[in-house]
Amino acid sequence: xxxxxxxxxxxxxxxxxxxxxxxxxxxxxxxxxxxxxxxxxxxxxxxxxxxxxxxxxxxxxxxxxxxxxxxxxxxxxxxxxxxxxxxxxxxxxxxxxxxxxxxxx
Amino acid sequence: xxxxxxxxxxxxxxxxxxxxxxxxxxxxxxxxxxxxxxxxxxxxxxxxxxxxxxxxxxxxxxxxxxxxxxxxxxxxxxxxxxxxxxxxxxxxxxxxxxxxxxxxxxxxxxxxxxxxxxxxxxxxxxxxxxxxxxxxxxxxxxxxxxxxxxxxxxxxxxxxxxxxxxxxxxxxxxxxxxxxxxxxxxxxxxxxxxxxxxxxxxxxxxxxxxxxxxxxxxxxxxxxxxxxxxxxxxxxxxxxxxxxxxxxxxxxxxxxxxxxxxxxxxxxxxxxxxxxxxxxxxxxxxxxxxxxxxxxxxxxxxxxxxxxxxxxxxxxxxxxxxxxxxxxxxxxxxxxxxxxxxxxxxxxxxxxxxxxxxxxxxxxxxxxxxxxxxxxxxxxxxxxxxxxxxxxxxxxxxxxxxxxxxxxxxxxxxxxxxxxxxxxxxxxxxxxxxxxxxxxxxxxxxxxxxxxxxxxxxxxxxxxxxxxxxxxxxxxxxxxxxxxxxxxxxxxxxxxxxxxxxxxxxxxxxxxxxxxxxxxxxxxxxxxxxxxxxxxxxxxxxxxxxxxxxxxxxxxxxxxxxxxxxxxxxxxxxxxxxxxxxxxxxxxxxxxxxxxxxxxxxxxxxxxxxxxxxxxxxxxxxxxxxxxxxxxxxxxxxxxx
Numbered sequence: 001x002x003x004x005x006x007x008x009x010x011x012x013x014x015x016x017x018x019x020x021x022x023x024x025x026x027x028x029x030x031x032x033x034x035x036x037x038x039x040x041x042x043x044x045x046x047x048x049x050x051x052x053x054x055x056x057x058x059x060x061x062x063x064x065x066x067x068x069x070x071x072x073x074x075x076x077x078x079x080x081x082x083x084x085x086x087x088x089x090x091x092x093x094x095x096x097x098x099x100x101x102x103x104x105x
Numbered sequence: 106x107x108x109x110x111x112x113x114x115x116x117x118x119x120x121x122x123x124x125x126x127x128x129x130x131x132x133x134x135x136x137x138x139x140x141x142x143x144x145x146x147x148x149x150x151x152x153x154x155x156x157x158x159x160x161x162x163x164x165x166x167x168x169x170x171x172x173x174x175x176x177x178x179x180x181x182x183x184x185x186x187x188x189x190x191x192x193x194x195x196x197x198x199x200x201x202x203x204x205x206x207x208x209x210x211x212x213x214x215x216x217x218x219x220x221x222x223x224x225x226x227x228x229x230x231x232x233x234x235x236x237x238x239x240x241x242x243x244x245x246x247x248x249x250x251x252x253x254x255x256x257x258x259x260x261x262x263x264x265x266x267x268x269x270x271x272x273x274x275x276x277x278x279x280x281x282x283x284x285x286x287x288x289x290x291x292x293x294x295x296x297x298x299x300x301x302x303x304x305x306x307x308x309x310x311x312x313x314x315x316x317x318x319x320x321x322x323x324x325x326x327x328x329x330x331x332x333x334x335x336x337x338x339x340x341x342x343x344x345x346x347x348x349x350x351x352x353x354x355x356x357x358x359x360x361x362x363x364x365x366x367x368x369x370x371x372x373x374x375x376x377x378x379x380x381x382x383x384x385x386x387x388x389x390x391x392x393x394x395x396x397x398x399x400x401x402x403x404x405x406x407x408x409x410x411x412x413x414x415x416x417x418x419x420x421x422x423x424x425x426x427x428x429x430x431x432x433x434x435x436x437x438x439x440x441x442x443x444x445x446x447x448x449x450x451x452x453x454x455x456x457x458x459x460x461x462x463x464x465x466x467x468x469x470x471x472x473x474x475x476x477x478x479x480x481x482x483x484x485x486x487x488x489x490x491x492x493x494x495x496x497x498x499x500x501x502x503x504x505x506x507x508x509x510x511x512x513x514x515x516x517x518x519x520x521x522x523x524x525x526x527x528x529x530x531x532x533x534x535x536x537x538x539x540x541x542x543x544x545x546x547x548x549x550x551x552x553x554x555x556x557x558x559x560x561x562x563x564x565x566x567x568x569x570x571x572x573x574x575x576x577x578x579x580x581x582x583x584x585x586x587x588x589x590x591x592x593x594x595x596x597x598x599x600x601x602x603x604x605x606x607x608x609x610x611x612x613x614x615x616x617x618x619x620x621x622x623x624x625x626x627x628x629x630x631x632x633x634x635x636x637x638x639x640x641x642x643x644x645x646x647x648x649x650x651x652x653x654x655x656x657x658x659x660x661x662x663x664x665x666x667x668x669x670x671x672x673x674x675x676x677x678x679x680x681x682x683x684x685x686x687x688x689x690x691x692x693x694x695x696x697x698x699x700x701x702x703x704x705x706x707x708x709x710x711x712x713x714x715x716x717x718x719x720x721x722x723x724x725x726x727x728x729x730x731x732x733x734x735x736x737x738x739x740x741x742x743x744x745x746x
Contacts, residue, residue, distance in 0.1 A: 026726050097721055104719030 010051040018044035031085045031095040035078065042074045108159060109176035112194040115152045115204065116243035118145050119211075123236035130229035139219045142232040143212070146239055150212045153204040160201050161605050170610040173197040173313050178249055187308050195249040195312060198606045199389055202463060203246035206470045207379050209593070211239045213586035214374040217478050220582030221370055221485060231271060231368070238264035242379050246386065250310035251300045254387065258296070258351065261380045262289050268375060269367040281363035288360040292350020299343030303394075306336055316393040318451070338399035345388060345406055352384025353436045354443060355413040359668055361436055365428035369481025372428060377435050377477050378470035385442045385466055392459055392608055396451035407447015411535075411545040414440030416665070418552035422559065423662040426490050427480050430560050431473070434516065437549060438469050444546060445531040448539045449608065456608030457537075460615065461530030464602040468523035471597050472515040475590035479509040482583055483564060486576035492560060496643075497569030501576040504584055506565050508591040513561045515594045517554035518629045523598030525626070526617070532625050533618045550625050554632030562640035 017040055024037030046067045053063025085095055092099050122145040126138055133141075160171075178193020215235060222231050241260035248254040263286075270282030304310050307324045314320055327336075334342070348354075353361040364376050375381070388395060388406055395403040414437045421433035442462045449458025482505045487495055499506040515522040518529075528550060535543040578584065603613035639647050651658050660666070 022729055026722055026729065100721070101719030104717050 007051060007055040010047060010055075014044045014047040014051065017041075017047065029096050029098055031088065031097055031100075034097065035081050035085070038081075039074060039078065042070060046070050107174060107176070108164070109156065109174055109194070109196045111152065112156060112176035112196060112247060115149050115156070115194075115208070116240050116247070118149050118152075119236040119239040119243065121145065123233050123240060126229055126233040126236065130233060133229055135223075135228045138229045138232050142236055143215045143219065145236065146208065146212050146215050149239065149243065150208040153201075153208040156196065157201050157205050160196060166610070166612055169612075171198050171607075171612075172610070175249060175313070176247070188304070188310070190252045190310055191249055192253055193249040194247040196247070198610065199386065199463060200247045202467060202606050203386060204243065206467055207239070207242050207246060210374055210378040210470055210474045211235070211242075213474065213478070213590055214370045217373075217481070217583050217586040218368075218370045220580045221481055222368065223582075225368075227271065231268075234264055234267045234271070235370075235374070238268065238375060238380075242383075245383060248312075250312060251304065251315070251391075252310045254390070255293075255297065255300060258347075258383065259293065261375075261383065262286065262293070262351075265289075265364070265375050265380055268371040269364045271367055271371065275366065278366040281360075281366040285360040285364050288357055289350045292347050292357050295343045296347020296350075299340045299345075299347065302343065303337065303340035306340070312390060316391060318393055318397055321397060334401075335399065337394060338402045341391065341395055341399045341402040342405060344391065345384075345402065345409075348384030348387040349409065350384070351387075352381050352439045352443065353413075354384065354409050354440065355416055356667060358413065358417065358436050359664075359671060362429050362432045362664070365426070365432050369428070369477055369484060372431070373474045373477030373481070376432065377473040381435060381439060382442065382466050382470070385439060385446065385462060388443070388446050389459065389463060392446065392449075393451055395446075396449065396608070403447055403449075405447070407444050407539060407542055410440045410443025410445075410447055411542045411549075412440070413437070414444060414549045415545050415552075416440075418549045418556065419661050420664050422552060422556040423658060425492055427484060427492050427495070427560070427564070428477070428490060430492070430556060431476055431480060434476075434553065434557065435473060437553065438465070438473065438516070441528070441531055441546065441549065442466050442469070444542050445534055448535045448537070448542055452609040453611070454613070456613060457530060457603075457615070458534035459608035460603045460606055460613055461527060461534050463606045465524075465527035465531055467600075467602065468515070468527045468594070468597050471590055472512040472522075472524060472594040475508060475512040475587065475594055476516070478583070478587055478590065479505055479512065482579045482587065483509075483576075485579060485583075487572060492563045494570055495564045496567040497565070498576060499565040500569075502578045504578050505587065508587040509565070510561065511591045512594055513557045515598075517557050517633060518550055518625060519633075520622070520626055521595075521598075523594050523596070525622075526598035527602075529618060529622045529625060530615060533621045536621060547625060547628055551628040551632040554629035555636050558633050558636030559640050562636055566641050568643045 021037045021040035021042075021044060024040065025034050028034050028037065049063040049067045049070070051063075053060065057063070088100055089095050094100075122142050125141065126133060130138075160174075165171075174196040176194035176196050178191045180189050181192040182190040184190065215232075218231065218235065222228050225231065238261060241257045241264055245254055245257035245261060248257060266282050266286040269285050270278050272278045300310075303315075307315060307320075309315050346357075350357045361376060361381065365372055367376070395406065417433045417436035417440060421430050421437060424430045424433060442465050445458045445462035445465065447458070449456055449460075449462070451459075483495065483498060483502065484490060486502060486505075487498070489495070511522070515524040518525045532543065532546050532550070535546055601615070603615040605612070607613040639650075663669075
């Protein structure tokens with residue numbers, strides 16, 4: 001069953017996840033959704049870490065720990081990002097990214 | 106350990122006063138400032154006198170020679186293996202003598218200023234600057250090396266600048282202070298070149314090793330420079346140019362008459378007694394080098410001094426501004442000192458000129474300070490500088506009159522007063538080997554007597570002008586210094602000066618030279634008599650004489666148009682042919698290049714600024730696209746290799 005899953009399969013899944021994240025980040029107008037897309041990208045990278053560790057160097061644990069770090073940092077990043085989004089909402093009464101375009105020439 | 110370690114306190118006490126006053130000059134009441142400044146300079150004065158007592162009387166000459174003692178010093182700047190600049194105090198004959206001169210006159214001027222500046226808004230500022238000047242000047246005279254002298258040389262220049270421009274609301278005072286600063290600064294450039302040249306070849310800055318004749322053979326001084334001068338001659342002439350700037354020698358004298366824009370006590374302290382003789386002191390400091398290494402440089406000093414002396418004396422006979430007459434008299438007397446140095450030789454009897462020069466420096470400081478302080482008292486009383494608007498003042502200002510008369514007699518070389526003795530030594534020294542200088546100085550002695558008594562008669566005798574307020578003697582604070590200085594002007598001539606100050610450290614026994622003394626006394630009596638005849642009562646004779654000598658009078662009255670020559674050179678030659686082209690180059694070529702660079706930046710950014718739209722997702726899209734393109738290239742590259 002799950003022993004049949006190869007490295008390639010996992011990489012395909014993570015690539016799909018990563019590019020759905022990129023797609024979401026570029027097309028969604030809602031800041032929260034964009035943040036979720038970023039999380040998606042981060043987790044795709046996480047999967048890569050774990051997968052490479054498991055399939056290529058099963059005797060080591062670095063990949064696993066890296067994944068743990070990324071999870072923690074992603075949590076911190078999410079909290080900061082949400083704080084920024086709240087700030088933006090207070091300022092512009094909107095979380096639509098197209099309304100937030102003050103910083104230009 | 107030595108007995109003179111405390112000497113660093115002498116300059117540092119006024120520095121303390123300067124710092125205290127300058128940081129509190131809005132807070133301190135006038136009385137506190139005056140008491141503080143005067144008592145601090147008083148301490149310096151006591152210490153100076155104590156030093157002189159220790160050095161000359163208690164210690165005395167060692168094996169017949171006065172030693173040169175380093176009071177204390179530390180290394181300030183290390184410039185390599187052998188060369189370093191020290192800061193410290195050098196105690197020897199000349200420096201101890203100068204300590205006495207500077208601290209005495211400074212103390213007198215401090216006391217006098219309490220009365221003179223009483224109603225001035227800048228009272229505290231004035232005393233702060235006086236303290237700064239005292240600090241710089243005292244440090245200058247006890248400097249252990251040329252570089253230290255140079256540093257304090259500039260500091261006294263700054264203090265002089267600040268005090269000439271003391272009445273900064275008056276445009277003429279501002280112009281005068283600027284002129285003084287620029288002229289002396291210009292001369293100091295040559296001084297610095299001279300220092301660098303001589304220390305490059307001798308590997309030392311220190312006066313003790315630099316001026317010790319036993320070291321001269323070890324110095325690497327061979328070779329010639331431009332104009333065929335030897336290296337020491339060129340270096341010493343450059344140093345003399347620096348000294349000439351400070352001491353107002355021709356043709357760098359133009360700043361001193363204008364410097365009279367400062368308050369009278371400043372003129373007395375800085376522009377008569379102390380700072381302007383710094384040039385003489387500098388030449389005297391390096392006298393062994395001048396006399397032995399480069400006699401031609403020393404001869405130049407002598408001729409420049411004698412010429413300046415005559416030149417300034419002629420101008421002084423025609424001036425009508427009270428303080429300007431005294432200013433030209435100062436220039437003339439400093440020329441006397443320089444001439445005395447120039448005709449002197451090194452050591453023993455030949456060093457008479459050196460001793461005479463220092464002697465005259467000493468006595469001149471006393472009576473010239475007194476003359477300026479007296480002038481201040483008169484100007485204070487009648488509110489004008491022009492001697493034409495004075496006259497008959499002897500009835501109103503009795504004490505001022507007597508003290509001024511004593512100073513006038515002293516400077517005119519009246520027998521028995523200090524100026525007589527020092528002038529006699531100078532003229533005797535010149536008589537031995539330089540006939541041209543000798544006759545010039547003799548003529549100047551007569552001229553000095555004439556213009557000083559012209560001034561005296563015009564101010565205190567002659568016809569009385571109508572005064573709005575009845576002039577009266579100044580208050581005690583101003584009278585006491587006048588009286589003390591008058592006493593000093595009489596007695597300082599009786600000091601056996603040669604026993605204390607001489608060119609090579611050995612006491613020099615001098616005596617009055619009666620043959621010379623009779624001639625010079627006769628000459629000055631002639632000068633006094635002519636002045637008596639012409640100016641004691643107002644007469645038509647003077648205007649007849651002026652009409653007769655019209656052209657010459659006009660030239661002398663306009664100071665021989667030296668100022669105009671300078672203006673012509675700076676404006677019509679330097680500004681027109683050097684500064685303007687440089688300014689044009691700067692404005693058009695240098696600035697133009699910069700403007701083109703700026704223009705390119707501005708136009709490019711105008712064109713591309715639309716890319717910064719503020720839309721976050723546009724940026725992200727550009728970013729992702731760029732990453733994809735770069736990845737594509739990388740993959741392509743990896744596959745193909």
